[in-house]
Amino acid sequence: MAQSRNDGTTPGEQDYAELRSLLLAPEQTRLEQLREQVEHIDLNAQNLSRVLPDAIALRGEGDHQLTHVLTPHVSEALGTSVRRQPHLIVDAIAPIMMPAIRQAIANALRSMVQSLNQTIEHSLSIQSLKWRVEALRTGKPFAEIVLLHTLRYRVEQVFLIHSQTGLLLAHAAGDSVAVQDQTLVSGMLSAIRSFVQDSFGAAPDQVLNTLQVGELTVWIEQGPAAILAAVIRGTPPENLRLHLQDILTRIHADRSEALARFTGDAATFASVTPLLEECLRAQFESRRRGIALMTWALMVVALLFTAWWGLSSYQERQRWQTYLSHLAAEPGLVVTNAESEGRRYRLTGLRDPLAADPAALLQDSGMDASRVESKWQAYYALDPTFILKRAGFVLSPPQTVQLSLEGSRLTAGGTAPADWIRHSRTVARALPGLDGYDDRRLVSCSLDVLRQQLIETSILFEQGRSNLASPDQLQDVRRIAELLRQLDDMARLAGAAVSVSIVGQTDIVGGPSLNRRLSESRARAVLDAIHPASFQALTFQARGMTPETELQRATPAVAHPQHRRASLDVTIQAVP
Amino acid sequence: MIEKKICMLGAFAVGKTSLVRRFVSSCFSEQYHTTIGVTVDKRSTTIDGTPLTMVLWDLYGEDEFQKLRASYLRGSSGYLLVLDGMRRATLDIALHIQERATDTLGPVPFVVLINKHDRRAEWDITEQDLAQLTQRGWSFVMSSAKTGQGVEDAFATLARAMLAPAHSSPTAGNTHGS
Ligand SMILES: Nc1nc2c(ncn2[C@@H]2O[C@H](COP(=O)(O)OP(=O)(O)OP(=O)(O)O)[C@@H](O)[C@H]2O)c(=O)[nH]1
Ligand SMILES: [Mg+2]
Numbered sequence: 001m002a003q004s005r006n007d008g009t010t011p012g013e014q015d016y017a018e019l020r021s022l023l024l025a026p027e028q029t030r031l032e033q034l035r036e037q038v039e040h041i042d043l044n045a046q047n048l049s050r051v052l053p054d055a056i057a058l059r060g061e062g063d064h065q066l067t068h069v070l071t072p073h074v075s076e077a078l079g080t081s082v083r084r085q086p087h088l089i090v091d092a093i094a095p096i097m098m099p100a101i102r103q104a105i106a107n108a109l110r111s112m113v114q115s116l117n118q119t120i121e122h123s124l125s126i127q128s129l130k131w132r133v134e135a136l137r138t139g140k141p142f143a144e145i146v147l148l149h150t151l152r153y154r155v156e157q158v159f160l161i162h163s164q165t166g167l168l169l170a171h172a173a174g175d176s177v178a179v180q181d182q183t184l185v186s187g188m189l190s191a192i193r194s195f196v197q198d199s200f201g202a203a204p205d206q207v208l209n210t211l212q213v214g215e216l217t218v219w220i221e222q223g224p225a226a227i228l229a230a231v232i233r234g235t236p237p238e239n240l241r242l243h244l245q246d247i248l249t250r251i252h253a254d255r256s257e258a259l260a261r262f263t264g265d266a267a268t269f270a271s272v273t274p275l276l277e278e279c280l281r282a283q284f285e286s287r288r289r290g291i292a293l294m295t296w297a298l299m300v301v302a303l304l305f306t307a308w309w310g311l312s313s314y315q316e317r318q319r320w321q322t323y324l325s326h327l328a329a330e331p332g333l334v335v336t337n338a339e340s341e342g343r344r345y346r347l348t349g350l351r352d353p354l355a356a357d358p359a360a361l362l363q364d365s366g367m368d369a370s371r372v373e374s375k376w377q378a379y380y381a382l383d384p385t386f387i388l389k390r391a392g393f394v395l396s397p398p399q400t401v402q403l404s405l406e407g408s409r410l411t412a413g414g415t416a417p418a419d420w421i422r423h424s425r426t427v428a429r430a431l432p433g434l435d436g437y438d439d440r441r442l443v444s445c446s447l448d449v450l451r452q453q454l455i456e457t458s459i460l461f462e463q464g465r466s467n468l469a470s471p472d473q474l475q476d477v478r479r480i481a482e483l484l485r486q487l488d489d490m491a492r493l494a495g496a497a498v499s500v501s502i503v504g505q506t507d508i509v510g511g512p513s514l515n516r517r518l519s520e521s522r523a524r525a526v527l528d529a530i531h532p533a534s535f536q537a538l539t540f541q542a543r544g545m546t547p548e549t550e551l552q553r554a555t556p557a558v559a560h561p562q563h564r565r566a567s568l569d570v571t572i573q574a575v576p
Numbered sequence: 577m578i579e580k581k582i583c584m585l586g587a588f589a590v591g592k593t594s595l596v597r598r599f600v601s602s603c604f605s606e607q608y609h610t611t612i613g614v615t616v617d618k619r620s621t622t623i624d625g626t627p628l629t630m631v632l633w634d635l636y637g638e639d640e641f642q643k644l645r646a647s648y649l650r651g652s653s654g655y656l657l658v659l660d661g662m663r664r665a666t667l668d669i670a671l672h673i674q675e676r677a678t679d680t681l682g683p684v685p686f687v688v689l690i691n692k693h694d695r696r697a698e699w700d701i702t703e704q705d706l707a708q709l710t711q712r713g714w715s716f717v718m719s720s721a722k723t724g725q726g727v728e729d730a731f732a733t734l735a736r737a738m739l740a741p742a743h744s745s746p747t748a749g750n751t752h753g754s
Contacts, residue, residue: 165581165651166616167631183579187616187631194647195613264578264653 129295153234154282156216159186160251160272161227162262166190169226169262169269172276189229193220223248225259230279240281247275313343316367320345323365330356332381344371351376354389382433391431395424401442408435412442415449418489443494450487451570454500457483458567459526463509463559466521468529477529480568484535487570491537497573501541502526507563512546519544526566577620579629580738581651585644585677586658587669588637591691594721595658596634599731604722611636614648623735630735644673646680654685654738656730661690661699661718685737687730688716694723 021028059066082089135145156177160170168186173179196208211218217236221228221244228248232240251272252259258268320340327335332355337348345367351358358376362369380390388405397403401414410428412421421439428437459468459476468477484500491498504522506515523542532540584592593611597603600619611634620629633652638644649655657674660666670688677686688709690701709716715733719726 162651165631165653166633167579167581167651181618183618183629183631184616187581187618187633188614191614191616191633191648194645198645198647199613264580266579267577 126298151234152283153232153236153240155230155232155236155240155280157231158276158279159189159229159231160269160276161186161190161229162259163190163222163225163227165262165264167262167264167266169259169266170272170276172273172280174280174282186229189218189220190227193227219244221245221248223252225252225256225262228276228279237283243281244279247279251275316343316371319365319367323362323367326361326365327358330361331383332356332386333358333376334379334381345373347372347374349374349376350379352381352386352390353378354386354393355381380432387431387433391428391434394431395427397424406438408433410434410437412437412439413445414442415446416442418446418486418493421446421490421493440494443490444496447487447490447494447496447498447572450483450490451498451572454480454483454487454568454570458565460562461522461564461566463507463561463564464518466504466518466525468525477526480526481530484530484538488535488537491572496537497539498537499539499541499571499573501543501569501571502566503569504542504544504566505563506546507559507561509559516544516546519546522564522566577627577629578739579631580653580735581631581633582734582738583649583652583655583677584632584634584658585649585655585670585673586637586689587660587663587666587673588639590637590658590660590663590666591721592637592656592658593634595656595689595691595719595727596632598721598724598727600632602724604724619731621732621735623732623739626739628735628739630731638669638673644676646676649677649680652677652681652684654687654734655681656689656734657686658689658691659701661692661701662695664700664702664705667701667705685734685740687734687737688714689719689726689730690716691719691721693718693725694720 056066131145134140138145154174157173157179158171159168159182161167162169166187166189168182171182171186192211193208197204197206207220207222209220209222211220215233217232217234219230219232219236219241221230221241226248228244228251230240230244255269255272262268317340324335324338327333327349332352333349334351335347335349337346339346349358358374359369362372362374380386384405387408387410388403391403391410395403397412397414398416398420401412401416401420404411404413410431412424416424421442424439425437428434457476457480459473459480461468461473462470468474487498487500490496502523504519504524504526506518506522510518520543523544527540527542532538584596586592588610589608593609593615594604596615596617597605600617613636615634617632617634618629619632620627622628633648635644635648636642655677657670657677658666659670674686677684690706692699706716717726717730717733719730721727
């Protein structure tokens with residue numbers, strides 16, 4: 001051993017190595033080959049692809065290391081992919097997402113529509129007045145009535161019921177809610193559900209999920225093993241249903257095993273009560289201010305209306321009184337009855353046809369004519385103004401006549417045609433309210449006027465002639481005849497004696513005797529032309545007038561054509 | 577507190593409602609108001625120290641128009657099968673109902689009540705029929721909703737069977753005759 005130590009390799013060691021190679025040579029070669037193989041193992045993709053899925057599966061089973069390692073890379077790869085080719089992702093997830101989105105939108109819309117409906121429904125504030133009345137009627141405090149009515153909804157009780165047995169699992173009720181026997185309620189609820197489904201043969205998935213009893217609604221949500229029934233007062237929003245569904249799902253998730261094994265011991269579900277209590281929601285109208293505002297507005301409107309109405313009916317009444325007093329003051333109108341009923345007015349009375357028109361007075365008064373019903377009967381008013389007015393109306397005298405009333409005697413003055421005077425005498429006697437008619441002044445006045453006119457009239461002649469041939473002369477004759485006819489009429493009416501003398505005249509040319517004859521024959525020519533016999537009340541006389549006696553003295557010796565004429569002189573005697 | 581659903585089954589007018597009234601509120605009426613659908617009632621008792629609430633589903637009685645519906649039956653932990661001693665036909669109906677109930681519920685305990693025992697003299701069901709029932713291994717109780725006879729007994733028997741740890745045998749416990 002010491003020898004071999006000196007050589008570095010002892011003969012013993014060499015032997016050992018030899019022995020080893022002798023004994024193990026084939027294995028050694030094999031080992032060498034294997035090592036070669038292992039060291040040069042070809043880790044190419046092909047080999048790897050064969051083992052990778054198994055490798056990952058193996059590793060994944062063992063622990064979460066693989067997930068941890070891969071997560072950031074996968075996330076990043078996903079991010080990159082989404083950025084580069086978003087449509088791929090969209091295509092992939094659209095079928096999953098769309099129904100969910102649709103449902104979410106539908107729910108949102110539904111609850112929106114519902115809240116809109118509620119807003120519209122309750123925004124009328126007449127309701128708050130009604131509540132006051134109700135509070136008075138029932139003797140309850142107003143606040144309580146408001147609470148009851150403004151309660152939009154309130155989940156009063158929630159039952160968690162075992163579907164199979166209909167037994168109560170858990171129950172929650174709000175404060176001051178009258179609770180019935182919950183066991184019976186849940187049993188009956190299940191029974192009713194079965195009854196409805198059996199009786200109406202609905203499909204298994206179509207179950208009774210709403211009950212409505214007056215103010216109360218029962219919403220029933222169905223889960224795989226349990227149902228959740230919520231007793232709600234008022235109008236619940238649709239999203240409450242989602243909330244109930246959510247709670248029921250959570251209960252199922254948390255207590256799935258207990259639900260499956262339920263044998264009637266509800267104590268095991270005591271822990272879900274807090275979840276049920278989450279369902280006990282309530283919502284009140286948050287619109288008290290709005291209501292008050294509306295009420296005020298309505299009240300103000302009502303007040304204004306009442307005030308306006310009162311004022312207008314007061315004014316109307318005033319107008320009515322004024323109208324009546326105007327009617328009373330108006331001659332020829334007599335109101336026999338005036339009454340009003342609400343805002344309708346009735347009037348009966350007498351009216352002289354000559355009186356003012358009551359309709360015009362009504363219009364002047366400012367009254368609404370459609371509210372006034374008037375009945376006027378005709379009558380003759382006998383007060384002086386009316387008698388006079390009526391006389392004027394009936395007699396319709398010419399402008400030259402003045403009518404006046406002295407006591408109850410009608411007096412006519414001025415001048416008027418005889419026809420009219422005669423006519424008036426008969427008519428005036430028939431006028432009501434008149435005691436007599438006096439037209440003597442009218443007649444005498446008329447006689448004087450006629451006399452004056454006749455005196456101022458003359459007919460001119462040609463020199464030395466006494467015949468009436470020229471148109472001027474004939475026209476004068478006609479005029480004179482007309483005046484005389486009136487005079488004759490008038491004289492007869494007045495019973496007066498009237499004498500008319502026709503005086504012929506000449507100028508200074510010619511001798512006096514000739515002129516005398518000429519003047520006489522001129523007077524006679526006129527007398528002949530007027531047919532004196534036709535005037536019964538007149539007496540005629542024709543005479544000539546010599547120029548020496550009157551005219552020559554008045555005028556110098558100049559032959560004036562106007563002196564060759566005939567004129568009339570009228571004398572009226574004894575006017576009665 | 578354990579609650580159990582129990583159905584009242586049997587032909588019409590055998591006295592299901594009357595039995596429930598007797599059991600729950602200890603009263604009886606000669607008047608007959610047929611049950612439409614279901615009436616649910618309950619009574620809490622203590623059975624061998626275990627508090628138990630029996631939720632009683634009083635179903636309408638079966639006749640030729642209305643067959644028993646499985647939906648009411650479902651979830652029952654046991655049932656009372658009521659016969660009218662005065663009408664033998666109710667026995668056949670009961671046999672038929674029991675089959676249906678077993679189909680729906682499986683082997684749950686039940687107790688047969690032969691009702692109107694207060695009018696035993698007018699019974700139509702014979703000793704022979706009763707022997708046959710015993711032969712089937714059914715437990716039955718002679719009952720009268722009018723006098724209350726057998727009522728407490730029947731419910732207690734059923735309750736005990738329902739509370740028993742394993743009630744896998746198709747008939748409830750032992751035959752329980754009078
Ligand atoms: N004498 C006597 N009459 C009974 C008894 N039980 C029930 N009745 C009478 O039998 C009739 C029917 O009773 P119900 O209890 O209504 O019968 P039901 O089985 O509920 O009938 P349906 O609901 O129609 O299926 C009633 O008039 C009862 O008064 C009893 O034990 N003795
Ligand atoms: Mg009944």
